[in-house]
Amino acid sequence: MSDIQINIINKTYPAIDQAEAHTAIADLNLSLKSGEFICLVGPSGCGKTTLLNIIADLDYDYQGSIGLSQQSSRPKIGYIFQNPRLLPWRTVRENIELVVEDPLSTHIIDSLLEEMQLTPSQHVYPERLSLGMSRRVAITRAFAVDPDLLLMDEPFVSLDAPTARQVRALLLSLWQQRPHTVLFVTHDLREAIALADRLIFLSASPMSVISEIRVPIPRADRYDEAAIETFRQQLLNDYPAIKQLL
């Protein structure tokens, strides 16, 4: 794995009918270290999903570049969308198999399903799954491609608190066993602190980086909600500008 450079000079939505042209992102530079877990925190509507779509090559109407620092190629992407986007006519297992190129990867899929506690449901169609389970399938699918960069767009939104905690714990354990560079979008600061190595705070219209903060809490203590809350308070006190973003 190599580092990833994201440099977006400008992303503008053109004027349509009565809506004026709108610059969503301007001069945004991010450098992602290999294996680093980064949380992007910003107010809703600030263009976080637009940024992820640009990185995933779903939106190519922008000025700038996305690339692996040691090669000229684009990074291989695993994307966990805000809604799981599973193919309803394919079973859980088929949904994962479809993204994997190598037909000999059966054992990798088996172990991923096992780690995400999905083995009993692997032959079930997505319509019969709960939202929490669908999200776990989406996470498994993204890990299955062994990406250079994992994009996660508020993947735990609209889950109830205990389910979100459970899926988050599963995600972290999977990530610790299979380290990948992660760009995780959220507007929940507690969630960001629980997950990230580094927090990047973003402003709205046009989006740009306000501050970058390392999370000093050791991984083993991330399940301690008191430690997370203390760090959150400290952050809000030290950086009053952050409060406005949340």
Next chain:
Amino acid sequence: MKLTQQFLALLSLLAFLALWQGSALYINNHTLPTPAAVALVFWQACVSGQLPFHLGVTLLRLLVSFSIAMLLGSAIGIALGRHKKLDAFFDNWLVIFLNVPALVTIILCYVWFGLIESAAILAVVINKLPSVIVTIREGARSLDQDLLDMARCFGFSRRKTLIHVIWPQLHPFVMAATRSGLALIWKIILVVELLGRSNGMGYQLHLFFQMFDVASILAYTIAFVGVIQLIELSILKPLDRKALRWRR
């Protein structure tokens, strides 16, 4: 519950036959033969091999023209549904072809290409094609962009995207085009055969009409309706069940 429904279906069929029998006895001439007389003609036509031969010829024409119309129509429909400029360009053509009467296309095909088999098939395809395109185009317009983005992001090839993402979403539209298509093509093929072929159901019906042989016309009609029902029950329904097994 299911038994009651089957009983009702049987009862309605019997009622229909009784009504037919009653009317035939009341009218009492050869323009409306009794069900028994039609059954006898049906049996004789089957044994002589006439009915299976002509039905077979028509079915073959149906199969060929239907397959061409569905394949071509699906491909064009998907292309128009996905590309706005292409759609804007060809929309008028579609409207024109949708509104040309079937009889006109058939006559023109025979005049331009002669009374040959390929002209007959072409006439059927041209008649069916626009409605397949319109139905599939509606399907292609309503494809879920989120799923297409997912496929793109995970590097699905065009073929993989078509088979696993696009086609399952088009299934209801394809089935609608198939069902309406079968019904339409049957009717057009009969006219095509009546006007320019020397075999097939249409040719036979024309012959019976000239001889005022109503019993044979009804016997062939029953064979005809029976085959369509058979296609529905043995091919389309199982296909539906298989394709929609993922639904709750």
